[in-house]
Amino acid sequence: MNPINEALMLMGVGMGTVFIVLLLIIFCSRGMIAAINRWFPEREVSPALARAAAIPAKTLTAITAAVNVATRGRGRIVKIEKKK
Numbered sequence: 874m875n876p877i878n879e880a881l882m883l884m885g886v887g888m889g890t891v892f893i894v895l896l897l898i899i900f901c902s903r904g905m906i907a908a909i910n911r912w913f914p915e916r917e918v919s920p921a922l923a924r925a926a927a928i929p930a931k932t933l934t935a936i937t938a939a940v941n942v943a944t945r946g947r948g949r950i951v952k953i954e955k956k957k
Contacts, residue, residue, distance in 0.1 A: 915951055928953060 928936075933953070940948045 915949070 936949060936953065940950055
């Protein structure tokens with residue numbers, strides 16, 4: 874076998890293996906996230922708790938809009954703490 878052909882074959886097998894492993898990691902991670910979200914959902918924050926934080930409404934609206942844009946509508950704000 875020509876050394877160039879052997880090198881190309883080894884490179885193809887190596888890159889293919891890495892690609893397959895990365896795909897497995899992606900799909901396993903997505904499955905694990907879906908399972909955890911299904912069986913252990915996060916608690917919903919009541920509006921009373923959100924108001925108790927004493928964050929101005931405009932600031933809260935800006936934070937919510939930023940999270941929606943950054944996560945493409947999939948993110949959810951659970952808790953906002955004001956630093957002292």
